[in-house]
Amino acid sequence: MKYYCILCLLLVASCTTPKEDTWQTLDFGAFQLKAPPDWKIMEFEGVDSYGGGLTNNVDSLTFDYGEYDVDFETGANRRVAEDTVNGVPATIMIPVGDTPGIVSMHLRPRHDKNQFTIWGHHVQQQELILKIYKTIVFKHSDTTVNPPLTADRFIISTYITGKTLFQMNCAGCHAPLKELTGPPLATVFKSRDQQWVCQFLRNRNSILKDSLQVAYEKEYQVQCTRFPDLSCAEIRRIMDYAH
Numbered sequence: 001m002k003y004y005c006i007l008c009l010l011l012v013a014s015c016t017t018p019k020e021d022t023w024q025t026l027d028f029g030a031f032q033l034k035a036p037p038d039w040k041i042m043e044f045e046g047v048d049s050y051g052g053g054l055t056n057n058v059d060s061l062t063f064d065y066g067e068y069d070v071d072f073e074t075g076a077n078r079r080v081a082e083d084t085v086n087g088v089p090a091t092i093m094i095p096v097g098d099t100p101g102i103v104s105m106h107l108r109p110r111h112d113k114n115q116f117t118i119w120g121h122h123v124q125q126q127e128l129i130l131k132i133y134k135t136i137v138f139k140h141s142d143t144t145v146n147p148p149l150t151a152d153r154f155i156i157s158t159y160i161t162g163k164t165l166f167q168m169n170c171a172g173c174h175a176p177l178k179e180l181t182g183p184p185l186a187t188v189f190k191s192r193d194q195q196w197v198c199q200f201l202r203n204r205n206s207i208l209k210d211s212l213q214v215a216y217e218k219e220y221q222v223q224c225t226r227f228p229d230l231s232c233a234e235i236r237r238i239m240d241y242a243h
């Protein structure tokens with residue numbers, strides 16, 4: 001009887017997490033991913049973005065591929081990992097603890113002004129969903145750069161979206177496209193990379209002043225606020241939002 005039950009358990013386990021060599025490739029046009037055979041594509045068109053999803057009737061995933069960040073409820077504690085998925089920088093979020101919640105991933109493909117977000121609500125098969133996320137490839141993806149996503153890569157943090165961070169810290173002086181007290185951020189972000197902006201905002205004295213910086217200071221008279229408490233990941237999310 002005991003052995004029989006272990007066999008049951010094994011059968012159940014192997015049904016819920018099928019072997020990856022049986023996975024199918026699902027093609028969404030802009031990207032592809034791999035999923036177990038029972039997953040099916042659901043498609044719909046967003047208003048100003050491309051969206052769709054996939055489901056196996058236990059969990060459903062939705063994606064959005066467009067110019068803007070997708071906003072989830074902010075301020076709640078999440079476990080967050082900064083990762084690389086087939087060469088593309090990624091932020092992956094899972095709930096704290098074992099209760100099912102939002103499992104999401106945000107990708108910033110290079111050669112692309114669009115943002116890619118994929119998520120599931122009330123996710124039952126978290127481990128499987130994370131494995132599916134790691135198979136996503138775009139046209140320019142580099143499949144040789146896909147480090148394993150282990151549990152220790154996740155840190156508990158209060159996740160705040162790029163949009164909210166922008167509104168809380170920058171919107172008083174900057175708009176993405178208009179000139180206010182400071183220059184339009186979309187223009188600024190074209191000539192500065194993420195590492196530079198992170199250093200500039202956290203401690204501008206640590207970088208050598210170049211001619212563009214001198215020109216900005218002269219033109220705007222006031223100086224940009226310092227943000228030693230923002231992390232580089234948060235600054236990157238602001239850039240993703242206001243690019």
Ligand code: HEC
Nearest residue numbers: 169170173181182188197212213216217220222223224225
């Ligand atoms: C108090 C007003 C103010 C706030 C708040 C502010 N900025 Fe600025 N920012 C400026 C001004 C003015 C400049 C141009 C002068 C300078 O370089 O300091 C500027 C310049 C910049 C530059 C361009 C630097 C360069 O040389 O290319 C970046 C990048 C920037 N801000 C990002 C941000 C971000 C992101 C936030 C929010 C986290 C923010 N700023 C908040 C006023 C502000």
